[in-house]
Amino acid sequence: SQKIEQNSEALNIQEGKTATLTCNYTNYSPAYLQWYRQDPGRGPVFLLLIRENEKEKRKERLKVTFDTTLKQSLFHITASQPADSATYLCALGHYSGAGSYQLTFGKGTKLSVIP
Amino acid sequence: GAGVSQTPSNKVTEKGKYVELRCDPISGHTALYWYRQSLGQGPEFLIYFQGTGAADDSGLPNDRFFAVRPEGSVSTLKIQRTERGDSAVYLCASSPLERSPLHFGNGTRLTVT
Numbered sequence: 520s521q522k523i524e525q526n527s528e529a530l531n532i533q534e535g536k537t538a539t540l541t542c543n544y545t546n547y548s549p550a551y552l553q554w555y556r557q558d559p560g561r562g563p564v565f566l567l568l569i570r571e572n573e574k575e576k577r578k579e580r581l582k583v584t585f586d587t588t589l590k591q592s593l594f595h596i597t598a599s600q601p602a603d604s605a606t607y608l609c610a611l612g613h614y615s616g617a618g619s620y621q622l623t624f625g626k627g628t629k630l631s632v633i634p
Numbered sequence: 635g636a637g638v639s640q641t642p643s644n645k646v647t648e649k650g651k652y653v654e655l656r657c658d659p660i661s662g663h664t665a666l667y668w669y670r671q672s673l674g675q676g677p678e679f680l681i682y683f684q685g686t687g688a689a690d691d692s693g694l695p696n697d698r699f700f701a702v703r704p705e706g707s708v709s710t711l712k713i714q715r716t717e718r719g720d721s722a723v724y725l726c727a728s729s730p731l732e733r734s735p736l737h738f739g740n741g742t743r744l745t746v747t
Contacts, residue, residue, distance in 0.1 A: 528674075550733070553735060553736075560740070562725055562740045563677065565735035608676050615690055616692075617690040617691075618689060619690045620733050621679055621682065621692075622667075622736065624676035624678070626674070626675055626676045627676050
């Protein structure tokens with residue numbers, strides 16, 4: 520069956536350190552992968568998109584890697600700050616078979632950055 | 635500019651009742667999506683519109699759920715004979731093109747008592 524797994528439900532790190540979140544998938548052939556941030560009571564907010572033929576993308580303190588052989592994406596936040604505390608969602612863009620591309624989400628990892 | 639707007643933000647209804655949830659996407663966005671999110675879970679796909687037509691409704695759990703987008707902008711998700719298991723946050727998202735990043739609203743929290 521198809522699965523998207525994010526490494527842990529919760530991750531606590533010290534302020535200033537690099538946070539690394541993992542997204543693994545099975546039985547998908549994603550054309551692209553996206554990462555979103557979600558704060559309590561709010562909808563997800565898009566952060567980064569990486570395509571199947573790209574290895575790495577960066578945006579300010581954020582970095583995403585995509586390894587289609589390992590079927591894994593890593594999401595890094597460098598020099599983490601308490602304001603980075605949120606739930607981070609991995610989402611695979613894949614052909615749904617109904618004639619369109621569908622974005623399927625993982626459960627998310629709740630990141631807490633401790634001052 | 636204005637983001638995706640969803641109304642109401644909260645809806646409490648009794649089991650068996652009918653509810654309508656509204657989504658106002660970003661102007662000009664042709665793609666519109668409905669997702670459902672339960673506590674501690676990621677958003678679960680329900681339906682995708684490209685313009686006025688439902689391009690993919692494979693995520694609708696059963697025939698009690700129906701969605702429309704008659705003029706290619708505002709969309710309404712309709713749930714008949716609500717059940718307690720329908721309680722969740724219903725999220726709407728829009729994007730300018732298929733495969734573009736999604737812009738989400740803040741959702742409607744539906745509670746069925």
